Amino acid sequence: MALKPDVSAFGVSDSNSEATVPEEGGVDGVCGDDMSAKAGEGPEPADFCGKTITHNNDLDTTDMLPTSLSPTHYDIHLHPNIESGHVVGSVAIDAMLNERVERIVLHAKTIDIQSVTVYLQSAVVASVGPEAISYDAELETAVIELPSAVGGVADVPECAQLIIAFTGMVSDGMYGLYYSKCRDRSGEMSRMLVTQFQAKCARMVFPCWDEPATKAEFTLSLTVPTSFTALSNMPVAHTADHGALKTVYFERSPRMSTYLLAIVAGELDYIEAVSCSGPHTSSGERQPIVCRIYTPPADIDKVQFSLDTAVRVLERLVDMFDYAYPLPKLDLVAVPELEAGGMENWGLVLFRTVRLFITKQTSLWIRQKAVYVIAHELSHQWFGNLVTMAWWDDLWLNEGFATWIGIYMTDQLYPEWRRWDHFVIEDRQAALSADSLRSSHPIQVTIKGSADIDQVFDSITYYKGCSLIRMLSAHLGIDVFMAGVRAYLAKHAYSTATTSDLWQALE
Missing domain, CATH: 1.10.390.10 (Neutral Protease Domain 2)
Structure with a gap:
């Protein structure tokens, strides 16, 4: 008791x-x-x-969103122009329509919605353009006015889908989708794409229900230069080449909050190790989880200590919680420009470079901080x-x-x-x-x-x-x-x- x-x-x-x-x-x-x-x-x-x-x-x-719609799955595509910072995107949102509605309210900040098509039971029931969409800058919402009320005829929730086309810009701060300076393989200054969505910045990248309790599954695709490594919460499912560009498709995620969705893309190298932290096999052993640390190419020799620490911590956390690590992979990424010391995105944990770069010359105090921050962020994979x-x-x-x-x-x-x-x-x-x-x-x-x-x-x-x-x-x-x-x-x-x-x- x-x-x-x-x-x-x-x-x-x-x-x-x-x-x-x-x-x-x-x-x-x-x-x-x-x-x-x-x-x-x-x-x-x-x-x-x-x-x-x-x-x-x-x-x-x-400013909490109405509960007339409950999203269950987002299928997001983003195509950021690395040079101009302009982003073209689309999202298909599967949701349960819980009541009859004349308008749809969802979070959107610093993005412009171009069109919205609403499906009920796979049939188009509404289609609107920019003229039917208004924005509330204080509440950070978009209000989509429908031509007529839809749903709720029998007071039974219905399966709905919203197809939304939108545009946006890469952020000039370290939140939303932004650039971090780094060095490429030739040693020249370059940029990597990074996201920081906690606490309420997913709405800066795609229209969504940006509240922690409104969990959904996510499927993401990202179009980037062919030289870039693209990362997200889930493993890569497949890649389609388009000359100088490629589109990377990621596997579908489990249910999670919008603030935990994450993207990193840039010229990166990695080292990896295997942690016995997955679900139990039929023989009673735990399935292996591949743990990787990604860094700009010139710094890959500085993260072996951090990788070893991450594997040790992950295995101990699994034993401590008696709960397998929930995702099929774990990536840690060293980001030169990150507002916080670390961010616990599920399966794609971001760290300031100083928290992962440990060498023989590193002081004991910095080494202690590195171990602590790694353990702190990995514990968030559960908590x-x-x-x-x-x-x-x-x-x-x-x-x-x-x-x-x-x-x-x-x-x-x-x-x-x-x-x-x-x-x-x-x-x-x-x-x-x-x-x-x-x-x-x-x-x-x-x-x-x-x-x-x-x-x-x-x-x-x-x-x-x-x-x-x-x-x-x-x-x-x-x-x-x-x-x-x-x-x-x-x-x-x-x-x-x-x-x-x-x-x-x-x-």
């Missing part, structure tokens, strides 16, 4: 007070990376990644990807757990580093300092609108959340605690969960 904590005792929300958060696009790497650096710089950890925002607890949750928070107010379920597991795993691999001592002295103190300010908030904080999402990526969510989990694991004992965690993962796999679901699993 687990004690049910009073979460409100772990923080005080304060209306209209200030807190600081990282820039849009996700912050996983700040744990043990940017945030570790911040923790030792002074007594004001609320200066989080240099961006100050205002808490506003009076917002109304009016965050397999089981996702239902809404951003439960982000601590993702990040508090990933922080705890990252430190726990680092301590298991290298006990002589005394990583928990470092956590207590540095990271927990950062959270306590932030928690002493009027800008503090509970680890489970109400997010009333998407404009508030970024504010919860902070030391309270990461380090205070980790402290709570550490306390629970010590109180229950690691065996009892992990039994509850395994039950939580098994029950909510490929779905979403809330804090209450975790307490139920631990009781």
Whole structure:
């Protein structure tokens, strides 16, 4: 029987007070990376990644999308022009139409929808052009006005499909679809295409329901120069050559949130190893999972330590969770320009180069950070990807757990580093300092609108959340605690969960 904590005792929300958060696009790497650096710089950890925002607890949750349509599958094609940055795309969205509708509302930001065709039961019921589409810049949505109402005649959900053609641009920031500078095989400066969709940037690349609970399967194809290696969450299914270009088709993904979809394309090399982390075979052994690290060609000799670490961590996580790694492959990519230290896209995990490039000359401190960040991001393949928070107010379920597991795993691999001592002295103190300010908030904080999402990526969510989990694991004992965690993962796999679901699993 687990004690049910009073979460409100772990923080005080304060209306209209200030807190600081990282820039849009996700912050996983700040744990043990940017945030570790911040923790030792002074007594004001609320200066989080240099961006100050205002808490506003009076917002109304009016920007969540209507539930009249529930997407089940996206078939996306993207053709970015590497020189101009112009993107031509299309998406076929399979969805359940739950009620009669006169308009369709979905997320779209910095993209222009050219046409929409709506099918019901394989028959065309509506077709509109740009004149029927309006955009709400504040809510980051597109509203598609239909010529007449469709669906819902018998109050029974119907199978619908939306075929949408659109155009967009490569982003000039490190979010959405953007360029990262790198060096090609000749040593000349070049660019690689990268995506960063957390927390709400998938909508910048294709029209979608860009909310974590609205999970769907994804099939992706990408047209790029023939010299590029193209990567996504799933393995390549096949490739079609078109002279100087090629279209790479990827296998269909399991159900996942839009913010976990990812693309990398550029001139890349890789090294690989095999991890026994897949489902059990008939003989009782685990199926092999190929793990690769991709880097710009000149840097491939710097990632052997990180690859070895990733394999060791992955196998230990599978044993720890008693749950096989859910995808057929795992790629880690060194990205020269990445806003966070790491991003846990399912099956395609991105890292700043400094977090993967480890040589004999690398300091022990940087080596420790590398092990921690790799463990943190790989733990997300279960906590965050397999089981996702239902809404951003439960982000601590993702990040508090990933922080705890990252430190726990680092301590298991290298006990002589005394990583928990470092956590207590540095990271927990950062959270306590932030928690002493009027800008503090509970680890489970109400997010009333998407404009508030970024504010919860902070030391309270990461380090205070980790402290709570550490306390629970010590109180229950690691065996009892992990039994509850395994039950939580098994029950909510490929779905979403809330804090209450975790307490139920631990009781």
